[in-house]
Amino acid sequence: KNQVEQSPQSLIILEGKNCTLQCNYTVSPFSNLRWYKQDTGRGPVSLTIMTFSENTKSNGRYTATLDADTKQSSLHITASQLSDSASYICVVSAPTSGTYKYIFGTGTRLKVLA
């Protein structure tokens, strides 16, 4: 069982609509949680990063929330654009051997239609 699970697996929305992606994790200890956007064939681009004590972080039309008690995070996209079509990956980092390892979620593939 993946320690970082995302839902839904895929999502199709119309341009201009809002959507929310979910990330549930069981990783412990936990250092921080990131949301990445990855276009097909490209490297992931960081959207937000939150530590244990942060509840929300915004980056333009992207707003991430974190509930460290329930180990849940969400990424809300406002007024979606065609360019938002991509995979969104939740990544949880955990300390290991003097550095940190990054546990990738299963990803949500978002398609925005005109």
Place this chain on the structure above:
Amino acid sequence: AAGVIQSPRHLIKEKRETATLKCYPIPRHDTVYWYQQGPGQDPQFLISFYEKMQSDKGSIPDRFSAQQFSDYHSELNMSSLELGDSALYFCASSHRTETYEQYFGPGTRLTVT
């Protein structure tokens, strides 16, 4: 600002050949990570190095090996290539004392025929 550099960007090999991918981290970064991303899949962590020592190991096949050199660049060596090794290979780097932000390179697309 300087980013993570990977070379080559594209590589075509035949089955059973070997391949070497190179990664040059952002200056000052001491940790390097390798990921493999198959078609339509999310990146899978392979292996990481911290201060030239292996720090973590993921789903790296025994046919693959990697190392980090004194200048912190890293090389991923892949032998006895199989068709299933065709993928995008990403390298990322970070510095242990900062926000643990992992910066990804542009990737090397390996095609095994």
